[in-house]
Amino acid sequence: MTTAQRLPASLTPLDTALAAVLRDVAAVTPVELALTEALHCIAAEMAPLRAHPPQDLAVTDGWAMRANDLVGASSYAPLPLTAPPLWVEAGSTMPTGADCVVDAGAVDAAGPIAQVLAEAIPGQGVRRAGSDIAEGRTVMEAGRPVLPRDLLLARAAGLATLRVRRPRLRLINIPGGEATAAFIADAARLAGADVIRSDAPGRDAAAIAAALDASADLIVTIGGSGVGRIDAAVAALSARGEVIAHGIALQPGRTAALGRIGTTPVVALPGAPDHAFAVWWALVLPVLDRLLGRGRRRTQALPLARKIASTVGIAEVTLLARLQGSWRTLAIGDLSLDAITRADAVLIVPGTSEGFAAGTDVDAYILRE
Structure with missing residues (x-):
């Protein structure tokens, strides 16, 4: 006959339990990931970027000129040019000395001497060097989640990879908690973890213990942490490692448990979605954020x-x-x-x-x- 799990006479205060499980937890080593894989991961320190664009570019089709040479030009007082103007296409590099692009209709090139019919201002029709990405800036600040707009900047800078932190989170579902396991897996991926999901072959302590593979940075179990006759997650954790606390002064989620297998922290979540949600925010996310090297959440x-x-x-x-x-x-x-x-x-x-x-x-x- 299996002995049911029991909660201690007094529950462990939340801050005490959190401090215990966070002990010796540090940010994981950064890795280089392809841009699409880096989405939602947490940025690590990155090398400074070069200016983009590297030189002035035309943003419209037209004539490349120097604005100071066009002062006073109008259709009533055309300004003759001493040299033929240079035509540029949008996206092309601006010629040396030119600082503006004037429309095709602003230059009368029908006669032997081209004439300008309008003034321009410096920078008109031009994207300045470094206007999209300033020299020396980084794609993003370390500790922040990688968002789609960050990938836009990385692609513009010509990067193929980003340096990020993506801890491995092993999620073990104990039969009966499938919906909750899917929810926590989705939340963990969105938080920036590399989720490795597996299912315990049964609800007994031996079956759960066999699934407690410590080859991860964080282990999260779903279900089996209560005091029912078939709850055995804490007994399995005790058999494989150390139980730090079972029974947290947290509502909902008081049957959650914390432990460690070797140096890997373990959080046992209740199988009920609302209890799991509470423990996720109160205990799992702080551990995951420490592994991610993430800055303070908004x-x-x-x-x-x-x-x-x-x-x-x-x-x-x-x-x-x-x-x-x-x-x-x-x-x-x-x-x-x-x-x-x-x-x-x-x-x-x-x-x-x-x-x-x-x-x-x-x-x-x-x-x-």
């Missing part, structure tokens, strides 16, 4: 439309929606899937707090980038 401070009441001793995950310049509470502690999909931000109320009064400015993590 937050926004707005006043609360209504007060938030919280239980002292338990960190509570709160979902917020932005409404007329304030945060409106959608759910606290008990998260419906509807609230998760409609939320604009997430706030973790500390276990030391009783909540926040209406009108209090709270800094919440933005869910919708």
Whole structure:
């Protein structure tokens, strides 16, 4: 007969559990990835770029000239040219000394001497050297997610790869948590991880332990962390490595567990989607962000439309929606899937707090980038 997992008499405070699992976790070594593979990864330090374009280019078809030579020219006072003008096509390099492009109709070349019929200003019809990419700048700041607009800049600079951090996250689904596993896998890829997904062959401790492959930078299990008769994820973790905490003072998500196999941190998520979502934000993302070398996630401070009441001793995950310049509470502690999909931000109320009064400015993590 299998002994059921049990939670300790007192739950581990969230900040204590997080500090323990983050101990000795450092950013992974950067790798060079093709541009399309680098999307959503976290940028590492990059070499400075050369100016782009490297020289002045014509952006319109027309006559390449020097603006100072055209002062006073008009259709009423044509300005004769001492030398034939040079024609340039859009995208071609500007001739030495030319600093503007005038329209074809602004030059009368019908007679023996060409005449200019209009003035121009320096830079007219010209893309200056370094105007798209300044000399010495980088594609992007280290620690930020690679976005499509960053790839546009990289391609313009002629780069084929980017230097990024992409930690390997091994996601192990324990039978029964398929929907939650798919959700966490998608979230992890979007966060910049290289997700290696596998399924435990069963829910017993031996089957789960066999799936706990430590050849990754972070291991996340889905399901089996509760205290039911067939929950055995924590027993499997204990057999393969070290259990740091089982039972976190977090609502929802109190049956989550933390551990380590060798030097690889392990987070055991509950199988319920709302509990997994809470533990993902409270525990998994901070570990993943440390491995990614990511900068602080985007937050926004707005006043609360209504007060938030919280239980002292338990960190509570709160979902917020932005409404007329304030945060409106959608759910606290008990998260419906509807609230998760409609939320604009997430706030973790500390276990030391009783909540926040209406009108209090709270800094919440933005869910919708």
